[in-house]
Amino acid sequence: MIFAASNKFSFKYLDNSKAYYRVVCQVEGCPWKLTARCDGGGDVVRVIGMKNEHIHNASDGSSYKATISSKQVGLFFKNKIVQKPSFLPRDICNEFENAFQYRMSYKQGWRAKEHAKECISGPPSSCFHLLPWMCRRLEDAIPGTRAVWTSDEGKFKQLFVSYGCSIAGFKYCRPVLKLDACFLTGYYRGHCLSASAHDADDGLYPLAYAIVSSENDDDWLWFLQNLKEVIGEWNVDQMNLYVWLMVYKNLRK
Structure with missing residues:
Protein backbone atom coordinates (compact mmCIF):
# COMPACT_ATOMS: atom_id res chain seq x y z
CA MET A 1 0.00 0.00 0.00
CA ILE A 68 -4.36 3.32 2.87
CA SER A 69 -5.31 2.04 6.29
CA SER A 70 -4.24 3.52 9.61
CA LYS A 71 -2.53 0.21 10.38
CA GLN A 72 -0.28 0.57 7.33
CA VAL A 73 0.52 4.18 8.23
CA GLY A 74 1.39 3.03 11.76
CA LEU A 75 3.82 0.45 10.39
CA PHE A 76 5.37 3.14 8.20
CA PHE A 77 6.03 5.41 11.21
CA LYS A 78 6.89 2.66 13.70
CA ASN A 79 10.66 3.22 13.71
CA LYS A 80 10.24 6.97 14.09
CA ILE A 81 7.96 6.48 17.11
CA VAL A 82 10.53 4.10 18.64
CA GLN A 83 13.17 6.83 18.35
CA LYS A 84 10.79 9.60 19.45
CA PRO A 85 7.87 8.36 21.61
CA SER A 86 6.54 11.94 21.84
CA PHE A 87 5.84 11.95 18.08
CA LEU A 88 2.29 13.30 17.90
CA PRO A 89 -0.62 12.15 15.68
CA ARG A 90 -0.56 15.64 14.15
CA ASP A 91 3.08 15.09 13.18
CA ILE A 92 2.10 11.82 11.50
CA CYS A 93 -0.61 13.63 9.51
CA ASN A 94 1.78 16.39 8.40
CA GLU A 95 4.61 14.06 7.37
CA PHE A 96 2.28 11.70 5.54
CA GLU A 97 0.74 14.60 3.62
CA ASN A 98 4.17 15.91 2.63
CA ALA A 99 5.28 12.46 1.47
CA PHE A 100 2.15 11.31 -0.36
CA GLN A 101 0.09 14.49 -0.94
CA TYR A 102 -2.80 12.94 0.95
CA ARG A 103 -4.44 14.68 3.87
CA MET A 104 -5.22 12.51 6.88
CA SER A 105 -7.62 13.45 9.65
CA TYR A 106 -6.38 13.73 13.23
CA LYS A 107 -8.38 10.62 14.12
CA GLN A 108 -6.58 8.62 11.40
CA GLY A 109 -3.23 9.88 12.72
CA TRP A 110 -4.18 8.91 16.27
CA ARG A 111 -5.19 5.41 15.13
CA ALA A 112 -1.93 5.08 13.20
CA LYS A 113 0.10 5.91 16.31
CA GLU A 114 -1.93 3.44 18.40
CA HIS A 115 -1.23 0.69 15.83
CA ALA A 116 2.48 1.59 15.87
CA LYS A 117 2.60 1.45 19.68
CA GLU A 118 0.86 -1.93 19.58
CA CYS A 119 3.47 -3.24 17.13
CA ILE A 120 6.26 -1.96 19.38
CA SER A 121 5.08 -3.14 22.79
CA GLY A 122 2.12 -5.42 22.06
CA PRO A 123 -1.56 -4.82 22.85
CA PRO A 124 -2.42 -3.47 26.32
CA SER A 125 -4.29 -6.67 27.15
CA SER A 126 -1.03 -8.63 26.93
CA CYS A 127 0.49 -6.53 29.75
CA PHE A 128 -2.01 -7.40 32.48
CA HIS A 129 -0.12 -10.57 33.38
CA LEU A 130 2.76 -8.29 34.48
CA LEU A 131 0.60 -6.65 37.16
CA PRO A 132 1.62 -8.98 40.06
CA TRP A 133 5.28 -8.50 39.18
CA MET A 134 4.85 -4.70 38.96
CA CYS A 135 3.17 -4.59 42.39
CA ARG A 136 5.97 -6.63 43.95
CA ARG A 137 8.61 -4.44 42.33
CA LEU A 138 6.92 -1.28 43.63
CA GLU A 139 6.87 -2.66 47.17
CA ASP A 140 10.50 -3.77 46.93
CA ALA A 141 11.77 -0.55 45.35
CA ILE A 142 9.91 1.90 47.64
CA PRO A 143 9.76 0.70 51.27
CA GLY A 144 6.34 1.04 52.87
CA THR A 145 4.46 1.02 49.57
CA ARG A 146 1.11 -0.73 49.40
CA ALA A 147 0.28 -2.10 45.93
CA VAL A 148 -2.50 -4.68 45.76
CA TRP A 149 -4.75 -5.96 43.01
CA THR A 150 -7.69 -8.30 42.52
CA SER A 151 -8.99 -10.38 39.64
CA ASP A 152 -12.24 -12.06 38.70
CA GLU A 153 -12.06 -15.38 36.83
CA GLY A 154 -8.55 -14.58 35.63
CA LYS A 155 -9.41 -11.04 34.49
CA PHE A 156 -8.11 -7.82 36.01
CA LYS A 157 -10.61 -6.17 38.36
CA GLN A 158 -9.04 -3.66 40.79
CA LEU A 159 -5.68 -2.04 41.54
CA PHE A 160 -4.72 0.04 44.59
CA VAL A 161 -1.40 1.90 44.91
CA SER A 162 -0.06 4.12 47.69
CA TYR A 163 3.66 4.90 47.61
CA GLY A 164 5.72 4.57 50.78
CA CYS A 165 7.06 8.11 50.46
CA SER A 166 3.51 9.48 50.24
CA ILE A 167 2.44 7.47 53.28
CA ALA A 168 5.44 8.68 55.31
CA GLY A 169 4.82 12.31 54.41
CA PHE A 170 1.08 12.22 55.11
CA LYS A 171 1.61 12.65 58.87
CA TYR A 172 2.93 16.17 58.17
CA CYS A 173 -0.21 17.12 56.22
CA ARG A 174 -3.52 18.41 57.49
CA PRO A 175 -5.54 15.48 58.89
CA VAL A 176 -8.25 15.77 56.23
CA LEU A 177 -8.60 13.51 53.21
CA LYS A 178 -10.28 14.45 49.94
CA LEU A 179 -11.81 11.65 47.91
CA ASP A 180 -12.44 12.04 44.22
CA ALA A 181 -12.98 9.97 41.07
CA CYS A 182 -12.73 10.45 37.33
CA PHE A 183 -13.59 8.25 34.38
CA LEU A 184 -10.86 6.86 32.13
CA THR A 185 -11.04 7.48 28.39
CA GLY A 186 -8.75 4.66 27.25
CA TYR A 187 -9.77 1.56 25.34
CA TYR A 188 -10.72 -0.33 28.52
CA ARG A 189 -12.56 2.56 30.23
CA GLY A 190 -13.08 2.20 33.99
CA HIS A 191 -12.61 4.80 36.76
CA CYS A 192 -9.72 6.17 38.78
CA LEU A 193 -10.40 6.75 42.50
CA SER A 194 -8.04 8.96 44.48
CA ALA A 195 -7.36 10.20 47.99
CA SER A 196 -5.38 13.39 48.58
CA ALA A 197 -4.63 15.87 51.37
CA HIS A 198 -3.20 19.38 51.74
CA ASP A 199 0.35 19.95 52.86
CA ALA A 200 1.71 22.82 54.98
CA ASP A 201 1.96 25.07 51.91
CA ASP A 202 -1.69 24.37 51.05
CA GLY A 203 -0.59 22.29 48.06
CA LEU A 204 -2.33 19.15 46.90
CA TYR A 205 -0.70 16.05 48.37
CA PRO A 206 -1.57 12.75 46.58
CA LEU A 207 -1.81 9.80 48.96
CA ALA A 208 -3.35 6.89 47.05
CA TYR A 209 -5.18 5.96 43.87
CA ALA A 210 -7.05 2.96 42.52
CA ILE A 211 -8.16 1.71 39.11
CA VAL A 212 -11.62 0.10 39.25
CA SER A 213 -14.49 -0.73 36.93
CA SER A 214 -16.89 2.00 38.06
CA GLU A 215 -17.98 4.20 40.96
CA ASN A 216 -20.06 1.58 42.75
CA ASP A 217 -20.32 0.83 46.47
CA ASP A 218 -18.18 -2.31 46.27
CA ASP A 219 -15.30 -0.59 44.51
CA TRP A 220 -15.40 2.43 46.82
CA LEU A 221 -15.51 0.21 49.90
CA TRP A 222 -12.55 -1.84 48.63
CA PHE A 223 -10.61 1.39 48.02
CA LEU A 224 -11.40 2.74 51.49
CA GLN A 225 -10.48 -0.54 53.16
CA ASN A 226 -7.04 -0.38 51.58
CA LEU A 227 -6.80 3.30 52.43
CA LYS A 228 -7.53 2.44 56.06
CA GLU A 229 -4.63 -0.03 56.03
CA VAL A 230 -2.37 2.77 54.80
CA ILE A 231 -3.29 5.41 57.38
CA GLY A 232 -4.43 3.10 60.19
CA GLU A 233 -1.37 3.80 62.34
CA TRP A 234 -2.49 7.42 62.78
CA ASN A 235 -5.38 6.51 65.10
CA VAL A 236 -8.11 6.16 62.49
CA ASP A 237 -8.90 2.49 63.10
CA GLN A 238 -12.13 3.45 64.77
CA MET A 239 -13.44 5.18 61.64
CA ASN A 240 -16.32 3.44 59.95
CA LEU A 241 -15.58 3.02 56.25
CA TYR A 242 -19.24 2.77 55.39
CA VAL A 243 -19.79 6.21 56.92
CA TRP A 244 -16.93 7.58 54.82
CA LEU A 245 -18.61 6.21 51.72
CA MET A 246 -22.06 7.57 52.58
CA VAL A 247 -20.69 11.03 53.37
CA TYR A 248 -18.83 11.11 50.07
CA LYS A 249 -21.88 10.01 48.10
CA ASN A 250 -24.09 12.61 49.80
CA LEU A 251 -21.63 15.38 49.00
CA ARG A 252 -21.69 14.45 45.32
CA LYS A 253 -25.49 14.71 45.06
Whole structure:
Protein backbone atom coordinates (compact mmCIF):
# COMPACT_ATOMS: atom_id res chain seq x y z
CA MET A 1 0.00 0.00 0.00
CA ILE A 2 2.87 2.38 0.80
CA PHE A 3 4.45 1.57 -2.58
CA ALA A 4 1.15 2.28 -4.36
CA ALA A 5 0.68 5.56 -2.49
CA SER A 6 4.25 6.60 -3.34
CA ASN A 7 3.65 5.97 -7.04
CA LYS A 8 0.06 7.30 -6.98
CA PHE A 9 -1.91 4.34 -8.26
CA SER A 10 -4.57 2.03 -6.87
CA PHE A 11 -4.56 -1.75 -7.09
CA LYS A 12 -6.87 -4.70 -6.63
CA TYR A 13 -6.37 -8.35 -5.70
CA LEU A 14 -6.96 -11.16 -8.16
CA ASP A 15 -5.81 -13.71 -5.56
CA ASN A 16 -5.50 -12.97 -1.88
CA SER A 17 -4.81 -15.84 0.49
CA LYS A 18 -2.42 -16.49 3.36
CA ALA A 19 0.06 -18.18 1.00
CA TYR A 20 -0.38 -16.53 -2.41
CA TYR A 21 -1.02 -12.98 -3.69
CA ARG A 22 -1.72 -11.68 -7.19
CA VAL A 23 -2.21 -7.92 -7.51
CA VAL A 24 -2.93 -5.77 -10.58
CA CYS A 25 -3.40 -2.06 -11.23
CA GLN A 26 -6.99 -0.90 -10.96
CA VAL A 27 -6.82 1.08 -14.22
CA GLU A 28 -8.30 -0.95 -17.06
CA GLY A 29 -5.65 -2.12 -19.51
CA CYS A 30 -2.66 -1.18 -17.31
CA PRO A 31 0.00 -3.93 -17.38
CA TRP A 32 1.30 -3.40 -13.84
CA LYS A 33 1.22 -6.69 -11.95
CA LEU A 34 2.75 -8.24 -8.85
CA THR A 35 2.81 -11.87 -7.72
CA ALA A 36 4.06 -13.01 -4.31
CA ARG A 37 3.92 -15.99 -2.01
CA CYS A 38 4.82 -16.92 1.57
CA ASP A 39 7.98 -18.96 2.08
CA GLY A 40 7.03 -22.23 3.76
CA GLY A 41 4.73 -21.80 6.72
CA GLY A 42 6.29 -18.51 7.88
CA ASP A 43 5.16 -14.91 7.59
CA VAL A 44 7.89 -13.84 5.16
CA VAL A 45 6.40 -12.83 1.80
CA ARG A 46 8.63 -13.20 -1.28
CA VAL A 47 7.90 -11.41 -4.54
CA ILE A 48 8.21 -13.94 -7.37
CA GLY A 49 7.14 -11.72 -10.23
CA MET A 50 6.55 -8.05 -10.89
CA LYS A 51 5.88 -6.01 -14.02
CA ASN A 52 6.54 -2.45 -12.87
CA GLU A 53 5.07 -0.57 -15.81
CA HIS A 54 2.01 1.68 -15.93
CA ILE A 55 -0.08 2.97 -18.81
CA HIS A 56 -2.24 5.80 -17.42
CA ASN A 57 -3.78 8.90 -18.98
CA ALA A 58 -4.14 12.35 -17.43
CA SER A 59 -7.60 11.68 -16.02
CA ASP A 60 -6.35 8.55 -14.22
CA GLY A 61 -3.69 10.60 -12.44
CA SER A 62 -6.01 13.47 -11.54
CA SER A 63 -8.71 11.17 -10.16
CA TYR A 64 -6.28 9.15 -8.02
CA LYS A 65 -6.99 9.07 -4.30
CA ALA A 66 -4.81 7.18 -1.87
CA THR A 67 -6.50 4.29 -0.08
CA ILE A 68 -4.36 3.32 2.87
CA SER A 69 -5.31 2.04 6.29
CA SER A 70 -4.24 3.52 9.61
CA LYS A 71 -2.53 0.21 10.38
CA GLN A 72 -0.28 0.57 7.33
CA VAL A 73 0.52 4.18 8.23
CA GLY A 74 1.39 3.03 11.76
CA LEU A 75 3.82 0.45 10.39
CA PHE A 76 5.37 3.14 8.20
CA PHE A 77 6.03 5.41 11.21
CA LYS A 78 6.89 2.66 13.70
CA ASN A 79 10.66 3.22 13.71
CA LYS A 80 10.24 6.97 14.09
CA ILE A 81 7.96 6.48 17.11
CA VAL A 82 10.53 4.10 18.64
CA GLN A 83 13.17 6.83 18.35
CA LYS A 84 10.79 9.60 19.45
CA PRO A 85 7.87 8.36 21.61
CA SER A 86 6.54 11.94 21.84
CA PHE A 87 5.84 11.95 18.08
CA LEU A 88 2.29 13.30 17.90
CA PRO A 89 -0.62 12.15 15.68
CA ARG A 90 -0.56 15.64 14.15
CA ASP A 91 3.08 15.09 13.18
CA ILE A 92 2.10 11.82 11.50
CA CYS A 93 -0.61 13.63 9.51
CA ASN A 94 1.78 16.39 8.40
CA GLU A 95 4.61 14.06 7.37
CA PHE A 96 2.28 11.70 5.54
CA GLU A 97 0.74 14.60 3.62
CA ASN A 98 4.17 15.91 2.63
CA ALA A 99 5.28 12.46 1.47
CA PHE A 100 2.15 11.31 -0.36
CA GLN A 101 0.09 14.49 -0.94
CA TYR A 102 -2.80 12.94 0.95
CA ARG A 103 -4.44 14.68 3.87
CA MET A 104 -5.22 12.51 6.88
CA SER A 105 -7.62 13.45 9.65
CA TYR A 106 -6.38 13.73 13.23
CA LYS A 107 -8.38 10.62 14.12
CA GLN A 108 -6.58 8.62 11.40
CA GLY A 109 -3.23 9.88 12.72
CA TRP A 110 -4.18 8.91 16.27
CA ARG A 111 -5.19 5.41 15.13
CA ALA A 112 -1.93 5.08 13.20
CA LYS A 113 0.10 5.91 16.31
CA GLU A 114 -1.93 3.44 18.40
CA HIS A 115 -1.23 0.69 15.83
CA ALA A 116 2.48 1.59 15.87
CA LYS A 117 2.60 1.45 19.68
CA GLU A 118 0.86 -1.93 19.58
CA CYS A 119 3.47 -3.24 17.13
CA ILE A 120 6.26 -1.96 19.38
CA SER A 121 5.08 -3.14 22.79
CA GLY A 122 2.12 -5.42 22.06
CA PRO A 123 -1.56 -4.82 22.85
CA PRO A 124 -2.42 -3.47 26.32
CA SER A 125 -4.29 -6.67 27.15
CA SER A 126 -1.03 -8.63 26.93
CA CYS A 127 0.49 -6.53 29.75
CA PHE A 128 -2.01 -7.40 32.48
CA HIS A 129 -0.12 -10.57 33.38
CA LEU A 130 2.76 -8.29 34.48
CA LEU A 131 0.60 -6.65 37.16
CA PRO A 132 1.62 -8.98 40.06
CA TRP A 133 5.28 -8.50 39.18
CA MET A 134 4.85 -4.70 38.96
CA CYS A 135 3.17 -4.59 42.39
CA ARG A 136 5.97 -6.63 43.95
CA ARG A 137 8.61 -4.44 42.33
CA LEU A 138 6.92 -1.28 43.63
CA GLU A 139 6.87 -2.66 47.17
CA ASP A 140 10.50 -3.77 46.93
CA ALA A 141 11.77 -0.55 45.35
CA ILE A 142 9.91 1.90 47.64
CA PRO A 143 9.76 0.70 51.27
CA GLY A 144 6.34 1.04 52.87
CA THR A 145 4.46 1.02 49.57
CA ARG A 146 1.11 -0.73 49.40
CA ALA A 147 0.28 -2.10 45.93
CA VAL A 148 -2.50 -4.68 45.76
CA TRP A 149 -4.75 -5.96 43.01
CA THR A 150 -7.69 -8.30 42.52
CA SER A 151 -8.99 -10.38 39.64
CA ASP A 152 -12.24 -12.06 38.70
CA GLU A 153 -12.06 -15.38 36.83
CA GLY A 154 -8.55 -14.58 35.63
CA LYS A 155 -9.41 -11.04 34.49
CA PHE A 156 -8.11 -7.82 36.01
CA LYS A 157 -10.61 -6.17 38.36
CA GLN A 158 -9.04 -3.66 40.79
CA LEU A 159 -5.68 -2.04 41.54
CA PHE A 160 -4.72 0.04 44.59
CA VAL A 161 -1.40 1.90 44.91
CA SER A 162 -0.06 4.12 47.69
CA TYR A 163 3.66 4.90 47.61
CA GLY A 164 5.72 4.57 50.78
CA CYS A 165 7.06 8.11 50.46
CA SER A 166 3.51 9.48 50.24
CA ILE A 167 2.44 7.47 53.28
CA ALA A 168 5.44 8.68 55.31
CA GLY A 169 4.82 12.31 54.41
CA PHE A 170 1.08 12.22 55.11
CA LYS A 171 1.61 12.65 58.87
CA TYR A 172 2.93 16.17 58.17
CA CYS A 173 -0.21 17.12 56.22
CA ARG A 174 -3.52 18.41 57.49
CA PRO A 175 -5.54 15.48 58.89
CA VAL A 176 -8.25 15.77 56.23
CA LEU A 177 -8.60 13.51 53.21
CA LYS A 178 -10.28 14.45 49.94
CA LEU A 179 -11.81 11.65 47.91
CA ASP A 180 -12.44 12.04 44.22
CA ALA A 181 -12.98 9.97 41.07
CA CYS A 182 -12.73 10.45 37.33
CA PHE A 183 -13.59 8.25 34.38
CA LEU A 184 -10.86 6.86 32.13
CA THR A 185 -11.04 7.48 28.39
CA GLY A 186 -8.75 4.66 27.25
CA TYR A 187 -9.77 1.56 25.34
CA TYR A 188 -10.72 -0.33 28.52
CA ARG A 189 -12.56 2.56 30.23
CA GLY A 190 -13.08 2.20 33.99
CA HIS A 191 -12.61 4.80 36.76
CA CYS A 192 -9.72 6.17 38.78
CA LEU A 193 -10.40 6.75 42.50
CA SER A 194 -8.04 8.96 44.48
CA ALA A 195 -7.36 10.20 47.99
CA SER A 196 -5.38 13.39 48.58
CA ALA A 197 -4.63 15.87 51.37
CA HIS A 198 -3.20 19.38 51.74
CA ASP A 199 0.35 19.95 52.86
CA ALA A 200 1.71 22.82 54.98
CA ASP A 201 1.96 25.07 51.91
CA ASP A 202 -1.69 24.37 51.05
CA GLY A 203 -0.59 22.29 48.06
CA LEU A 204 -2.33 19.15 46.90
CA TYR A 205 -0.70 16.05 48.37
CA PRO A 206 -1.57 12.75 46.58
CA LEU A 207 -1.81 9.80 48.96
CA ALA A 208 -3.35 6.89 47.05
CA TYR A 209 -5.18 5.96 43.87
CA ALA A 210 -7.05 2.96 42.52
CA ILE A 211 -8.16 1.71 39.11
CA VAL A 212 -11.62 0.10 39.25
CA SER A 213 -14.49 -0.73 36.93
CA SER A 214 -16.89 2.00 38.06
CA GLU A 215 -17.98 4.20 40.96
CA ASN A 216 -20.06 1.58 42.75
CA ASP A 217 -20.32 0.83 46.47
CA ASP A 218 -18.18 -2.31 46.27
CA ASP A 219 -15.30 -0.59 44.51
CA TRP A 220 -15.40 2.43 46.82
CA LEU A 221 -15.51 0.21 49.90
CA TRP A 222 -12.55 -1.84 48.63
CA PHE A 223 -10.61 1.39 48.02
CA LEU A 224 -11.40 2.74 51.49
CA GLN A 225 -10.48 -0.54 53.16
CA ASN A 226 -7.04 -0.38 51.58
CA LEU A 227 -6.80 3.30 52.43
CA LYS A 228 -7.53 2.44 56.06
CA GLU A 229 -4.63 -0.03 56.03
CA VAL A 230 -2.37 2.77 54.80
CA ILE A 231 -3.29 5.41 57.38
CA GLY A 232 -4.43 3.10 60.19
CA GLU A 233 -1.37 3.80 62.34
CA TRP A 234 -2.49 7.42 62.78
CA ASN A 235 -5.38 6.51 65.10
CA VAL A 236 -8.11 6.16 62.49
CA ASP A 237 -8.90 2.49 63.10
CA GLN A 238 -12.13 3.45 64.77
CA MET A 239 -13.44 5.18 61.64
CA ASN A 240 -16.32 3.44 59.95
CA LEU A 241 -15.58 3.02 56.25
CA TYR A 242 -19.24 2.77 55.39
CA VAL A 243 -19.79 6.21 56.92
CA TRP A 244 -16.93 7.58 54.82
CA LEU A 245 -18.61 6.21 51.72
CA MET A 246 -22.06 7.57 52.58
CA VAL A 247 -20.69 11.03 53.37
CA TYR A 248 -18.83 11.11 50.07
CA LYS A 249 -21.88 10.01 48.10
CA ASN A 250 -24.09 12.61 49.80
CA LEU A 251 -21.63 15.38 49.00
CA ARG A 252 -21.69 14.45 45.32
CA LYS A 253 -25.49 14.71 45.06
